Structures are given as C-alpha cells and as structure tokens.
Amino acid sequence: xxxxxxxxxxxxxxxxLALSNLVALLYTPYMLRMMGQSEYGLYSIVASVMAxxxxxxxxxxxxIVRYTAKYRAEGKSEQLYSMFGMFVLIYSVIGLxxxxxxxxxYFNIESLYSAALTPEELRKVQVMILLMTFNLTFTxxxxxxxxxxxxxxxxIYQRLLRMGYIIFNTTIMIVLLEMGYRAIGMVALMTVLNVxxxxxxxxxxxxxxxxxxxxxxxxxxxxxxxxxxxxxxFLGVIVDRLYWSSxxxxxxxxxxxxxxxxxxxxxxxxxxxxxxxxxxPGVFLPKITAMSTRESSDKEISxxxxxxxxIQFTILSIILFGFILFGQQFVVLWAGSDYAETYIIxxxxxxxxxxxxxxxxxxxxxxxxxKVKFRSLFYIALATFSVIVQLLLVDKYEGIGSAAAIALGxxxxxxxxxxxxxxxxxxxxxxxxxxxxxxxxxAPLLLGATTFVILRFVxxxxxxxxxxxxxxxxxxxxxxxxxxSMNQYERNLIYxxxxxxxxxxxxx
Numbered sequence: 001x002x003x004x005x006x007x008x009x010x011x012x013x014x015x016x017l018a019l020s021n022l023v024a025l026l027y028t029p030y031m032l033r034m035m036g037q038s039e040y041g042l043y044s045i046v047a048s049v050m051a052x053x054x055x056x057x058x059x060x061x062x063x064i065v066r067y068t069a070k071y072r073a074e075g076k077s078e079q080l081y082s083m084f085g086m087f088v089l090i091y092s093v094i095g096l097x098x099x100x101x102x103x104x105x106y107f108n109i110e111s112l113y114s115a116a117l118t119p120e121e122l123r124k125v126q127v128m129i130l131l132m133t134f135n136l137t138f139t140x141x142x143x144x145x146x147x148x149x150x151x152x153x154x155x156i157y158q159r160l161l162r163m164g165y166i167i168f169n170t171t172i173m174i175v176l177l178e179m180g181y182r183a184i185g186m187v188a189l190m191t192v193l194n195v196x197x198x199x200x201x202x203x204x205x206x207x208x209x210x211x212x213x214x215x216x217x218x219x220x221x222x223x224x225x226x227x228x229x230x231x232x233x234f235l236g237v238i239v240d241r242l243y244w245s246s247x248x249x250x251x252x253x254x255x256x257x258x259x260x261x262x263x264x265x266x267x268x269x270x271x272x273x274x275x276x277x278x279x280x281p282g283v284f285l286p287k288i289t290a291m292s293t294r295e296s297s298d299k300e301i302s303x304x305x306x307x308x309x310x311i312q313f314t315i316l317s318i319i320l321f322g323f324i325l326f327g328q329q330f331v332v333l334w335a336g337s338d339y340a341e342t343y344i345i346x347x348x349x350x351x352x353x354x355x356x357x358x359x360x361x362x363x364x365x366x367x368x369x370x371k372v373k374f375r376s377l378f379y380i381a382l383a384t385f386s387v388i389v390q391l392l393l394v395d396k397y398e399g400i401g402s403a404a405a406i407a408l409g410x411x412x413x414x415x416x417x418x419x420x421x422x423x424x425x426x427x428x429x430x431x432x433x434x435x436x437x438x439x440x441x442x443a444p445l446l447l448g449a450t451t452f453v454i455l456r457f458v459x460x461x462x463x464x465x466x467x468x469x470x471x472x473x474x475x476x477x478x479x480x481x482x483x484x485s486m487n488q489y490e491r492n493l494i495y496x497x498x499x500x501x502x503x504x505x506x507x508x
C-alpha cells in the first residue's frame with residue numbers, strides 16, 4: 001500500500017505541477033485584465049505583507065514530519081500523541097501572535113503606505129489584512145494535520161486535495177470576477193477555501209489515520225531538541241521571504257500599486273521557472289545521504305553533483321533561452337502592454353536563479369553532512385544586503401532597481417560565495433562542474449545568438465506568429481541539444497523509458 005501511495009503521490013505531484021502552470025498561463029492574463037493593475041497591486045502588497053507572518057511557523061512543519069516518522073518507527077505511540085498535543089498548543093500560541101501582529105498591521109497601514117496609496121486603496125488593504133489575519137489565526141493550530149498526513153505518507157489524499165483546491169479556487173474566482181469582485185473577493189475566497197481545507201485535513205487525521213491528541217504537559221527536552229533542528233530551516237524561510245516578498249512591500253510603500261503589479265507578475269514567472277526544476281525525480285536524494293553516511297570519496301560526491309547539475313541544465317536551458325528570446329513578446333501578449341517592463345524584471349530574477357537551481361543537490365549534500373549552518377547564516381546576510389540595496393535603488397529605478405538588487409545578492413551569494421564554499425570546504429570539484437556546464441551551453445548559445453539575429457527582422461506580434469516562432473525554435477533546439485550537449489547517460493534517461501513503453505505496446 002505504501003509503495004502505491006509513493007508512486008501515485010509522485011505522479012500526482014507532476015499533475016499538480018502541470019495544473020499549476022496551466023492555470024498560471026491561461027487564468028493569469030484573464031485575471032490581470034479583469035482586476036486591473038491597481039487591484040492586483042493591492043492584492044500583491046497584502047499577500048507579501050502576510051507572507052512575512054507565515055515565518056512564524058519556524059520550520060516546525062518539517063520537524064513534525066521527521067519526529068512523527070521517528071516515533072512511529074520506534075513504536076512510541078504515547079509519546080507521538082503527546083507530541084501532537086504539544087504542537088497543537090505551540091501552534092495555537094503562534095496563531096494568537098499572528099492575530100496580534102495582523103491587528104497591529106491593520107492599525108498602522110496608513111502610516112506605512114499613505115505616501116503611495118489613495119484613501120480608498122488603504123481601506124481595501126485594511127479589509128484584506130483583516131481577512132488574511134483571520135486566515136492565519138485559524139490556519140496555524142490546524143497546520144499540524146497536513147504535516148501528519150505527510151508523515152503517514154497518505155500522499156494520494158494530499159495531492160488530490162491540492163488539485164481540487166486549485167480547480168475550485170480558479171473556477172469560483174472567475175465567477176466572482178465576472179460578478180465584479182476584485183482583490184477583496186480573491187482574499188475572501190482564499191480564506192474560505194483554506195478554512196475548508198484545514199477542516200478536511202483534521203477530519204482525515206481523526207477518522208482515517210485515527211490519530212489521537214494528548215495534552216499531558218509540555219515536553220521541555222523534546223522542545224529543545226526540536227528547536228535546534230528547526231532553527232536553520234526557519235532561517236531558510238526568512239531568506240526566501242526577504243528575496244521574493246520584499247520587492248512588493250518596498251514598491252508598495254514608495255511607488256504605488258501599478259509598480260507592485262508589474263513586479264508581482266515577474267515574481268510569478270520566476271516561480272513558474274523554479275517549478276520546472278522540481279520536476280526532476282528525486283532518485284538521487286536517498287543515494288547522496290547513503291554516500292555521505294558511508295563517507296564516499298570526494299570524486300563520487302563530485303560526480304553526483306555534476307551529473308544532477310547537467311540534468312537540471314538540460315531541462316532549464318530550453319526554458320531559459322526560450323524566455324530570453326521570446327519573453328518580451330510573450331509578456332506583452334500574455335499580460336498586456338502595461339506589463340512590458342515585467343520582461344526585464346523577470347530576466348533579472350530568472351538568469352541568476354539558474355545557478356542555484358542547477359546546483360540544488362548541494363543543499364542535500366550539506367543536509368546529509370549536517371553542515372547547513374554556514375549556508376543559512378551566509379544567505380541571511382546576503383538577503384539583508386539585497387533589501388538594503390533595493391531601498392537605495394527603488395526610488396530611481398522602481399521595479400528594475402529592486403530586481404537588480406535581488407540579482408546582485410544571488411550573484412554574490414549563490415554564484416560566487418557558495419561555489420567557493422563547495423570547492424574549498426566540501427571538496428566538490430566545482431571547476432569540473434563549470435567545464436561540463438560550459439560545454440553543454442555552447443550549442444544553446446550559438447543557436448540563441450543566431451535566433452536573436454533572425455528575430456531582429458521578424459515581427460512576432462500576434463499569438464499565432466509567436467507560437468509559430470517558439471515551435472520552430474524548439475524543433476531546431478531539441479535535436480541540436482540532443483546531439484551536441486547531452487551525453488549517453490542523459491540520452492538514456494529519456495530513451496530507455498520510451499523504449500520500454502514501445503516494447504510493451506509491440507507485445508500487445
């Protein structure tokens with residue numbers, strides 16, 4: 001049964017990825033046009049403000065999964081149920097703290113945003129802050145149940161619920177937009193669906209998994225152990241918020257809602273790009289842990305680092321070069337001419353992000369070796385530096401200045417700093433990694449340069465023309481990359497599964 005859950009959960013994860021990207025591509029342009037820049041900008045400001053309150057989770061969700069699995073394996077049912085009770089109490093306190101902070105934001109919105117927002121916009125922001133505060137206050141005490149479902153490996157239910165949420169949220173929001181509701185309607189719908197989701201998770205844990213919750217005192221020793229494990233996860237969440245939520249807040253306070261909307265669309269494109277990197281199967285994760293446990297040679301670790309990086313680059317490179325070449329026309333046709341600057345902002349975010357995405361196996365290596373402390377503290381310093389630079393640039397360069405500051409932080413930290421650390425401290429062969437990636441990039445660079453020259457003489461100003469241009473580029477890119485950039489191992493990853501399917505069909 002567990003194997004079926006794992007396989008089905010993996011398949012449904014890809015289904016969620018495909019559904020999320022499909023909804024983003026088809027629903028987002030409709031939503032942007034129906035809401036308008038002002039309303040979408042307001043929603044993005046509030047969402048970014050409240051995103052900072054979600055860091056109050058302190059990384060406890062991952063901790064619940066780990067310790068639930070640990071106690072189940074040890075057969076310690078009573079300790080497990082007592083731990084659940086402790087976490088319910090902890091999350092309830094966190095929910096009350098979130099409520100207090102949300103109410104504080106409600107009464108201070110005018111002093112924070114009066115310079116850039118109109119009185120009507122400030123009123124709408126206050127209403128959305130109240131709705132999202134209720135959302136978080138309710139969510140925190142119930143959030144333990146989603147982690148419990150993960151720990152019990154009930155992935156089918158979890159993934160189907162997520163897919164249902166995406167479908168219902170999109171469908172109902174279209175109806176609300178047609179009825180005239182805008183940003184407040186979007187937040188209200190999200191709040192209602194979130195409450196329903198949390199209640200369903202609770203009922204599933206209570207009656208399907210049949211967990212129990214015991215309140216038998218506060219386990220101080222366990223809490224100290226959990227706090228130590230969660231701390232660096234918590235730092236990672238803060239870094240993520242500083243990088244990807246600070247831009248909207250700074251722009252909202254200094255420039256206005258239109259600039260926020262343009263920047264928020266670029267953030268969405270960045271998230272879609274990042275999602276593609278998660279589509280690579282995680283078959284290497286158990287292997288790297290086992291290799292670190294048995295103290296494998298530096299060459300073995302480097303080989304795995306390079307092999308996974310090449311696979312990541314294989315998937316991301318076509319999206320990266322495609323967006324560089326066709327992204328400007330795509331953004332204008334997709335989001336509208338008011339969002340033309342989104343292309344430049346998205347490029348400033350996506351290009352530097354490519355390096356940490358093709359090196360994300362490094363995070364697993366650090367976790368397996370229990371050496372994540374340096375990375376967490378280093379990233380916190382760089383994210384803080386990035387926010388300071390944003391504050392210096394945003395008045396003059398608006399969204400582009402904010403994106404440039406984020407890009408600078410990633411280049412200094414994830415291009416230079418972490419590569420030096422991997423090479424000097426973790427003894428990973430970084431020079432060989434970049435030689436390999438450099439050889440892979442030759443064909444895309446030559447093809448990209450040729451396509452760039454051709455596009456100077458071609459107008460792709462309609463959906464049909466743009467689609468034709470992208471299809472033609474992909475039709476040339478794939479065989480060229482297959483022949484010139486991929487090695488036999490990478491070709492077999494694609495060829496052998498297709499060969500097996502064809503043999504099965506032939507036998508029928």
